[in-house]
Structure formats: C-alpha cells, structure tokens
Amino acid sequence: MKMKLAAAVAACAVTLAPLPAAASGEVNIYSYRQEFLLKPLLDAFTKDTGIETNVVFAKNGLAERLEREGRNSPADVVMTVDISRISELVDRDLTAAVDNETLEANIPENLRHPEGKWFALTTRGRMIFTSLDRVEEGEITTYEELADPKWEGRICTRSGKHPYNIALISSMIAHHGAEQAEEWLEGVKNNLARKPQGGDRDQIRAVAEGVCDVAIGNSYYYGVMLQDEEQRPIAEQVRIVFPNAEGRGTHINISGIALTQSAPNRDNAIKLMEYLSSDEAQQIYAEANNEFPANPDVSPTGIVAEWGELNADTLSLQTIAENANEAVRMVDRVDYDNL
Structure with missing residues (x-):
C-alpha cells in the first residue's frame, strides 16, 4: 500500500509541476450534480490548492454504490441536491462526522447536520409562480x-x-x-x-x-x-x-456535501469542504447554478440578485x-x- 501511495504521489508531482510546491494529492467525488455544473468550482479549487478532483456522476444509486464498496470505496465526499438524498446517506451510516471550525463558522447551524455529517453549500427557494395577466401582484404571498x-x-x-x-x-x-x-x-x-x-x-x-x-x-x-x-x-x-x-x-432546500466513512483522502476532502464554504467558492457555485449562497456573508449575484432579498425560513x-x-x-x- 505504501509503495502504491508513493507511486501515486510521485505521479501527481509530475502532473502538477506548474502548481505551487505545497500542492499534492487528489480528492474523489461522488456527485448527484452533473460534473459540468461543478467544473468552474473544482477548477478553482485545484488552482488554489493543487489538489486534483475526480468526479463520478450518477442520477441515482450512489448510496447503494457506497454500501456495496464498503471500506474499499474510493469516494471521499458525496455532493448532492435535496435534503432527502443527503439524509439517506446519513441514515445508511455512509457519512462521517466532521468537527471543523471553518465549516461551522461559514455554514449556519440550520444548514448543517447537528453532528457535522453534512453541510449545505447552496440554497434554493420553493417559490410560487403566478401569471402576470391573471393574478395581481400581492394576491398570494x-x-x-x-x-x-x-x-x-x-x-x-x-x-x-x-x-x-x-x-x-x-x-x-x-x-x-x-x-x-x-x-x-x-x-x-x-x-x-x-x-x-x-x-x-x-x-x-x-x-x-x-x-x-x-x-x-x-x-x-x-x-x-x-x-x-x-x-x-x-x-x-x-x-x-x-x-x-x-x-x-x-422554505428552502439545499445542495450539500458529506464526508464518506471510507474517505481514503480525508484531509484533502476536508480541505475541499472548507474551500466550498469560502466566500470565493460560494460566489462561483451559487452563480453557476442560479442559487443562493449558504454562507450568509456572501450575497447572491447575477439574475438571482435581481429577484430581491431572500428571507429564508x-x-x-x-x-x-x-x-x-x-x-x-x-x-x-x-x-x-x-x-
């Protein structure tokens, strides 16, 4: 195992030569969100840290896959949308608790698991949409x-x-x-x-x-x-x-992230989680997906900002x-x- 790890690190050192000397390693992501939606975010993370990201995308079945792989799963984190999907991972005991000051400072208490088994990254409102012609403004609120x-x-x-x-x-x-x-x-x-x-x-x-x-x-x-x-x-x-x-x-729902129980690159995974909660990443992620940042210190931008302020439950x-x-x-x- 040590020989394989040494070989992997050596390979990364060659690949990442143009990046900062402190950069090394990788983090493996299982994602319910399509990779192209994550790419701007993950590219920025790699640029900042030198840590490469590998993404496996699936519309369904990631919880079952993690269960089958067990302790040998290569997945470090799972990125998902909707509270039900991320809760399923917790209920199946597939996520690990993270006690981290940065994450707790950046993500409000109501947008993270009480034991740190998941953290929100963005939020989206469950809105009402009305006809401009047949419903008066303020008629339903x-x-x-x-x-x-x-x-x-x-x-x-x-x-x-x-x-x-x-x-x-x-x-x-x-x-x-x-x-x-x-x-x-x-x-x-x-x-x-x-x-x-x-x-x-x-x-x-x-x-x-x-x-x-x-x-x-x-x-x-x-x-x-x-x-x-x-x-x-x-x-x-x-x-x-x-x-x-x-x-x-x-009422809001979330996209979120959780550390897996098996995470072979735990330290790098937590660095990714910290980065995703940062001001820079929150801005990129929320804008790319027309969502609201989970970090309250970051304001929405672009078309989302034009809708007005979100008073979230x-x-x-x-x-x-x-x-x-x-x-x-x-x-x-x-x-x-x-x-």
Whole structure:
C-alpha cells in the first residue's frame, strides 16, 4: 500500500509541476450534480490548492454504490441536491462526522447536520409562480394561501411524492403540526387544475400557457429558463413570489456535501469542504447554478440578485428530514397525485 501511495504521489508531482510546491494529492467525488455544473468550482479549487478532483456522476444509486464498496470505496465526499438524498446517506451510516471550525463558522447551524455529517453549500427557494395577466401582484404571498378555495382549479404542481414537495410538506408539518398540515395539503389538492405531473419548469410553462394561474417550483429552474433563449419568453410571462417573506420566511432546500466513512483522502476532502464554504467558492457555485449562497456573508449575484432579498425560513433542514416519512404518508392519505 505504501509503495502504491508513493507511486501515486510521485505521479501527481509530475502532473502538477506548474502548481505551487505545497500542492499534492487528489480528492474523489461522488456527485448527484452533473460534473459540468461543478467544473468552474473544482477548477478553482485545484488552482488554489493543487489538489486534483475526480468526479463520478450518477442520477441515482450512489448510496447503494457506497454500501456495496464498503471500506474499499474510493469516494471521499458525496455532493448532492435535496435534503432527502443527503439524509439517506446519513441514515445508511455512509457519512462521517466532521468537527471543523471553518465549516461551522461559514455554514449556519440550520444548514448543517447537528453532528457535522453534512453541510449545505447552496440554497434554493420553493417559490410560487403566478401569471402576470391573471393574478395581481400581492394576491398570494404565503404557502398557506395555496389552500384557499379562491384558487380552485387554478394551481399546478409536480407529484406530491417528489422530494422537493415532500420537503415543503415536511416544513408545513414542523410549523403547523401534522393535522393542520394535512388539511392544508388536501386544500391544495382541491385547487389543482390538473393531475400532478412533469417537473418544475413544466409548471411554469403551464402558467404561461394558461393551464393554471399559480404554480410551485424551485427558484433555480426559473433562473435556468430566463437564461435560455428558447425558454425565456415562457418564463417572462410569470411572476416569482417569495412565499412567507413577511413572516417565518421562504422554505428552502439545499445542495450539500458529506464526508464518506471510507474517505481514503480525508484531509484533502476536508480541505475541499472548507474551500466550498469560502466566500470565493460560494460566489462561483451559487452563480453557476442560479442559487443562493449558504454562507450568509456572501450575497447572491447575477439574475438571482435581481429577484430581491431572500428571507429564508430558519427551520433546521434536519427537522425537515425527520418529518419526511410522515409527509410521504400524508401524500398517500390525501391521494394527492390522483384527481
């Protein structure tokens, strides 16, 4: 093992000759987020530290892969989107606790695991989108109002079972209790214009096409549409609303990172985690993905900044994760996906 490690280090020394003398080693990343979205960030990390990054991307199944590989897994960290996916890693005991002053200083308490088993990198709001023509500005401002009978036949959403909606329902359970949250969910179902279907961008498109007047979707999808020449005319027909901005704040979800139990390059992995929480990296990552920085010292830029200030719900994402199973059962009880 020592001979192999020495050979690997020697190879890196040759490859990284133009970089600073202190630079060496690598870090292996399993990612649910596509590599091209991470590339600007990882390139900057390598430039700053000389540590090479290797990325394995998968849409699904990374938890199962880590379990199969066990102690021999080459993965140092897992980068993921949505609190449910990162919580799955914790529940399967695939992540290691990190006690690190830099990470704790940069990432707020509600955006990290209580024992350091995951840390948020960016946040995205679960927004309400309304028709510019058929809904007046300020006519709907909270998630609770989605259940108001005035919106009967006027709301579009994706499946209630999708993790993004499960997280939102979980937050409603945390704020209102299970009984009231279920009444709310049934009210939202009664107001649906069609059977839940498609993705978040499909909901925005449905509002633009007049299928419905109000929709729920993640903020970064709206940003993606505005930056796409073909989709921009569609996105420009809707208004983005920050729900509960004057109250408890808008429900947010995260992209995050976790150190694996097996991490063969633990020190380098923690350096990557620290870097990703830094001002420089937060700016790059958030702007590249139309998201909000998790580090509160970093302001959003570009198109995201144009939407206005995000007053985010400070509810712990760990609490949302703990309510997820009840939220799934709730979706089944109200038969949300069947009209």
